Amino acid sequence: MKYFAGLDWGSSSHAVCVVDQAGRIVVRTEVRHDATGLAALQRELRRLAPIGEIAVAIERSSGLIVDALLEAGYPVVPIHPNAVKACRPRYSAAGGKNDLGDAYLLADVLRTDGHRFRPLEPASDEIKALRALVRTRDDLVAQRLATANQLRAVLESFWPGAAQLFYQVDSPIALTFLRRYPTPGSAAQLGEKRMASFLRSQCYPGRKSAAEMLMRLRAAAAGRTGPLEERSLGELVLALSRVLEALPEQVAVLTSHIEDQMDSLADGALLMSLPRAGKLNARKSWSRSVMFVNVSVPPISSLLRRASLLSLAKAASPVP
Secondary structure (H helix, E strand, C coil): CCEEEEEECCCCEEEEEEEECCCCEEEEEEEECCHHHHHHHHHHHHHHCCHHHEEEEECCCCCHHHHHHHHHCCCEEECCHHHHHHHHHHHCCCCCCCHHHHHHHHHHHHHHHHHHCCCCCCCCHHHHHHHHHHHHHHHHHHHHHHHHHHHHHHHHHHCHHHHHCCCCCCCHHHHHHHHHCCCCHHHCCCCHHHHHHHHHHCCCCCCCCHHHHHHHHHHCCCCCCCHHHHHHHHHHHHHHHHHHHHHHHHHHHHHHHHHHHHHHCCCHHHHHCCCCCHHHHHHHHHHHHCCCCCCCCCCHHHHHHHHHHHHHHHHHCCCC
16 A cells, blocks of 8 residues: 555544555545545545545444545554554554544554455445344333433432332333322322232232331331422432333334345354354444454354354363
């Protein structure tokens, strides 16, 4: 390669730096993240040298700008952010971060250590579809956890008994209870008979009786809130409960789509045959394996070798 470009991705603009074989900066600019900016970037790169003589380093392995560069024919080399972070002390004693500085760092690391990284190749439509589903499902699972923590924090601030009543605050029975009784005042008339009726209606599998559940609810510390604050906090509880009720359904829908995608992949059955793989673990292995490697040839053999080595290591490990 005659030139090495570093592109520090941003949501609205991208910092770009190009160095030659001696490490001299020949281009240092910013382009906007729109059609005009991407076209300007390609014109600037074509002005320097033919497409095959410029490689582009970036901290991402997917996205519109990556797809545009790959479609244009440029070698795109993803460099993991951890690798960039490890290299930063070479270029700055303070180790500080700025966009133009990182663009130069990416370009120069590609120049000096490019043999350590593998260039991307255009991913198939099947891989792109699976990767999008996997990422979104993982995001929804993380959102569910964050929302459950938020709901627990709200309850702990004014009604800790409700937060501790069931094992998980985002379980179906807990959310149903909070829909009926979002505040301490709404549960003031809740007696043993009503609690028993509620537990039966929800097919409660626990071993606690209605009396024990009611005692747990009322034994917790009481909040010190006025009527207006309690009403507002109750509205928060209802809002968060509705979100938590909707998320599992959407996670299940995406899970079904992911399983269908795995079934349609040529090597999907092979991946799912790995020990303890299953469809969801297999899709995670597949999706993550194509993040920072050449995705045109899925590394199935390396996954199988890694699984075999792990199995041997576990078998050889002494039992604690």
